[in-house]
Amino acid sequence: MKKLFAVLLLSGMCAGYLHAWGALGHRIIAEVAYNQLTKKARKQLDALLGKRGVIYYAPWADEIKSDTIYSKSHVHHYQNLKAGLKAEDIEYLWLNNKTEGEYAFYAIDSLVNVLKTDKNNVDALKFTIHILADLFQPMHLGHPDDKGGNRVQMRWFGHGTNLHSVWDRWLLDYAQLSQTEYVRLLEDKYSWQMKEIQKRSMVECLCRTYELQNAVYDWQEKGDNSNYHYAYRFRADMEQNMYAASVKLAQLLNEIYK
Numbered sequence: 001m002k003k004l005f006a007v008l009l010l011s012g013m014c015a016g017y018l019h020a021w022g023a024l025g026h027r028i029i030a031e032v033a034y035n036q037l038t039k040k041a042r043k044q045l046d047a048l049l050g051k052r053g054v055i056y057y058a059p060w061a062d063e064i065k066s067d068t069i070y071s072k073s074h075v076h077h078y079q080n081l082k083a084g085l086k087a088e089d090i091e092y093l094w095l096n097n098k099t100e101g102e103y104a105f106y107a108i109d110s111l112v113n114v115l116k117t118d119k120n121n122v123d124a125l126k127f128t129i130h131i132l133a134d135l136f137q138p139m140h141l142g143h144p145d146d147k148g149g150n151r152v153q154m155r156w157f158g159h160g161t162n163l164h165s166v167w168d169r170w171l172l173d174y175a176q177l178s179q180t181e182y183v184r185l186l187e188d189k190y191s192w193q194m195k196e197i198q199k200r201s202m203v204e205c206l207c208r209t210y211e212l213q214n215a216v217y218d219w220q221e222k223g224d225n226s227n228y229h230y231a232y233r234f235r236a237d238m239e240q241n242m243y244a245a246s247v248k249l250a251q252l253l254n255e256i257y258k
Contacts, residue, residue, distance in 0.1 A: 021172070025168070026058035028242060029242050030058035032187060035187070041254045045125075061129075077134050079105050115128060115256050136242065138167060139164045143217070149164035150162050155227075193240075198251055208244070219234075
């Protein structure tokens, strides 16, 4: 068993949760983060993962779910957040991250602690790159009763899907941009926010994602089934959260690999 799981011995799994952001989304977030790394951090990370491996391994934590060695890692990818939480409730869950189970808050805290003592732990590094990005996908902070939107059925331009998949993939695909094009778009549109995002605590970031989660569920209650309206309403929010994920990922990696 990999060294990481001697530290993160989790029980239970939930195969119903899909891949946050999808492979494309995770690589976009990782590439924007890679572009923000210091020379020293980039050199160390390239040595561990191969040149630009931060980008190439970004979807890895989803890809290995079928490997029995990592079968207990499913619960790392999400954190169940009920409706009606306040900022202090989210802060409590973040600081007491085993209160409701060993989910994403617990996983990212444990992974970062592993890297701070052993920054050459490749598994911990690859999981960190992925799971930190998951925390900025609103349906990975979704309601427990619908499995983060997996049980909320939708149609997306004629195809049957669910709310979770819309945020994993379809809303991102709507723009019809390549990875390189989307990286440039995020950097061109949102780089002015970098310093402000760097100043935010992770609790503040989580609260913003939770506010977006609330807006997504409110839209479902509204019953507007127009996919064009949906994309117009939420695409910019999705992009801003992806950019924020990149900034916080780069900030964390720069701190660890300084």
